[in-house]
Amino acid sequence: MVGPGPVSRATRQRAALAALMDDVDSFLSAQEVHALLRQRDAKVGLTTVYRNLQAMADRGEVDMVRRADGEALYRKCATEEHHHHLVCRNCGFSVEVGSDELERWTKKAARRHGFSDISHDLEIFGLCEACSRR
């Protein structure tokens, strides 16, 4: 039997978290997400935020990157497809950028050195237009 996978219940906390991620277009840390949920009067425990953000990341519903200090940042993305980010190092705002060109380049470089089972991570940091204007 394959069945429709009997795992995952609809909870108030999950709805609030999903709603928040839908509204934001910046990368946020679990702590920041937790703080924002409070501002919205949605009472969700920090532990739950951590657990669900990770689950969402595993499922590919949100992307995760690491700040320079190692803290994990999450963001809901428009595309399921593989892509990268242009992240404002000042406000966290980010834009998704895809690139077959880049994919090709990394695969070629890897093969050239005998590496297989390739995967890669690229994040571009900079100042967004709004932040550089000040």
Next chain:
Amino acid sequence: MVGPGPVSRATRQRAALAALMDDVDSFLSAQEVHALLRQRDAKVGLTTVYRNLQAMADRGEVDMVRRADGEALYRKCATEEHHHHLVCRNCGFSVEVGSDELERWTKKAARRHGFSDISHDLEIFGLCEACSRR
């Protein structure tokens, strides 16, 4: 006054650390470096390893990347110039790969979206030849 900055003394610990990093061609965590120094009978405190690896990274003497779990990894690189790494996710072995092609691509993408003051990080993970052979 600007002066030639009178900071940095030659210590036994620093020599041992530099020597170790010279001998290794893999990315290592501070903890691993500390353990390896012990094996070499070089007695260096963990705190000192942390402080010096960071200093070396700031000075550009070693490169630092982050493992998936957020732990910092360091490696001494051959080139001072900007480059990226092909890292074996099994043994840590890595190869340096440079690319003006990639630089150009990221700058173009950034400009297209109004971002300035660009910097970027790219790490390619895979299985090196030796590890895939087993």
Next chain:
DNA sequence: GTTAGTGCAAATGATTTGCAAACAG
């Protein structure tokens, strides 16, 4: 009812910091 999901408090683990002793120049 059953069982997944929640949240608090405590545990973890890497990294940092205070501070007194040790050492380079």
Next chain:
DNA sequence: CTGTTTGCAAATCATTTGCACTAAC
């Protein structure tokens, strides 16, 4: 000597885990 560097122990801090409790279905 004099200021830098070291290293231990204690402090941080994001993240994880144990466990009793609550809520979905």
